[in-house]
Amino acid sequence: MDKHLTRLAEIYKAIDNLYDAAMRHYDFRCEGCVDNCCVTKFYHHTNIEELYLSEGLKKLDEDKKKEILLRAEDVVKIHNSSPDDVRVMCPLNEKGLCIVYEHRPMICRIHGVPYQMFKKNMSIEFGTGCYKFINEKLNENMQYFMFNRTVFYVEMAKVEKELRESLNLTEDYKKTTAEMVVSILKPKS
Numbered sequence: 037m038d039k040h041l042t043r044l045a046e047i048y049k050a051i052d053n054l055y056d057a058a059m060r061h062y063d064f065r066c067e068g069c070v071d072n073c074c075v076t077k078f079y080h081h082t083n084i085e086e087l088y089l090s091e092g093l094k095k096l097d098e099d100k101k102k103e104i105l106l107r108a109e110d111v112v113k114i115h116n117s118s119p120d121d122v123r124v125m126c127p128l129n130e131k132g133l134c135i136v137y138e139h140r141p142m143i144c145r146i147h148g149v150p151y152q153m154f155k156k157n158m159s160i161e162f163g164t165g166c167y168k169f170i171n172e173k174l175n176e177n178m179q180y181f182m183f184n185r186t187v188f189y190v191e192m193a194k195v196e197k198e199l200r201e202s203l204n205l206t207e208d209y210k211k212t213t214a215e216m217v218v219s220i221l222k223p224k225s
């Protein structure tokens with residue numbers, strides 16, 4: 037595997053380990069959620085995550101890729117004609133499961149439990165967790181599990197910088213998962 041992808045895989049592994057520990061700490065599970073986070077319009081900001089996702093999509097058969105591409109194009113159309121808080125299922129979710137689970141982007145791995153993050157201006161952002169967490173677990177007696185996202189974002193930015201330099205990429209990157217899928221699977225004309 038390319039060294040940038042290997043490094044990203046390590047970052048994802050570290051996220052998954054901390055996330056699992058947080059879930060155990062809170063005794064919290066996604067099962068039974070009526071507010072599937074896969075319908076949220078998340079943006080991704082790195083080329084390296086698109087490359088990693090493309091590794092997962094490569095493993096699918098050609099018919100499945102065509103099916104997903106059609107779904108992704110539909111989602112992009114809906115996103116482009118709706119307010120930013122529109123809720124529409126990710127084209128990579130089938131029957132409630134992510135079909136590229138091992139290659140899903142960072143936000144899919146990290147969303148759900150409360151977190152903190154140090155911003156560039158040294159302010160600290162706190163997140164309360166997802167809808168289900170707020171309803172089931174968030175209360176004044178809750179023991180906070182230290183989930184500091186900062187290191188993951190910093191490490192991801194380093195890998196992205198190296199990738200951009202090696203490929204001479206200069207444009208800003210901002211895509212939804214559906215847009216990523218279209219970029220990866222749409223035949224280049």
Ligand code: SF4
Binds near residue numbers: 128129133141144
């Ligand atoms: S990539 Fe997978 S986990 Fe992320 S929103 Fe899509 S289906 Fe859900």
